[in-house]
Amino acid sequence: MSIWWSLHLRREAASVPLARRLLVGAMETAGVDPETAYDLAVALSEACANAVEHGGDSSTGYRVTACIDGDTCRIEVTDSGPGFTGPTSLRERRRLPRRTEARTPAPVHDEHGRGLFLIESLTDNVHVRNRPGRQGAVVTFDKILKWREDALLKAS
Numbered sequence: 001m002s003i004w005w006s007l008h009l010r011r012e013a014a015s016v017p018l019a020r021r022l023l024v025g026a027m028e029t030a031g032v033d034p035e036t037a038y039d040l041a042v043a044l045s046e047a048c049a050n051a052v053e054h055g056g057d058s059s060t061g062y063r064v065t066a067c068i069d070g071d072t073c074r075i076e077v078t079d080s081g082p083g084f085t086g087p088t089s090l091r092e093r094r095r096l097p098r099r100t101e102a103r104t105p106a107p108v109h110d111e112h113g114r115g116l117f118l119i120e121s122l123t124d125n126v127h128v129r130n131r132p133g134r135q136g137a138v139v140t141f142d143k144i145l146k147w148r149e150d151a152l153l154k155a156s
Contacts, residue, residue, distance in 0.1 A: 008139035016048040030152025039122040046115040047077040055079030083130035
């Protein structure tokens with residue numbers, strides 16, 4: 001058995017906790033270990049916050065799609081903003097000089113600039129790309145799930 005859901009959200013700050021609560025509720029119902037669910041919830045919050053901040057003009061929204069299939073959860077956040085400039089590989093972004101347009105890790109005390117790196121540290125696989133044929137960015141991340149003993153969807 002698998003579950004999936006997709007939301008189209010307004011680019012408003014209030015949409016971030018809404019998406020997070022929906023994910024946490026689905027994971028709790030399915031029986032995902034709370035620590036694993038928390039990691040995914042934080043990663044989703046970061047991806048949604050990026051979509052709200054960078055995702056286009058105020059008339060556009062963004063989309064969140066999540067799927068729990070077997071022992072994996074895959075989440076995709078798509079916006080209509082300018083997309084990524086420079087390399088889209090996180091590994092390549094780390095190698096860039098500090099003063100480039102592409103996102104690089106921010107100093108520890110900065111409030112912005114670490115979202116993609118946080119997502120990468122909390123999940124097992126991250127892929128960022130520009131939307132093919134359209135303006136916008138797509139952030140996809142996966143995590144191998146750990147289950148509670150009483151899990152409903154626990155893979156056999």
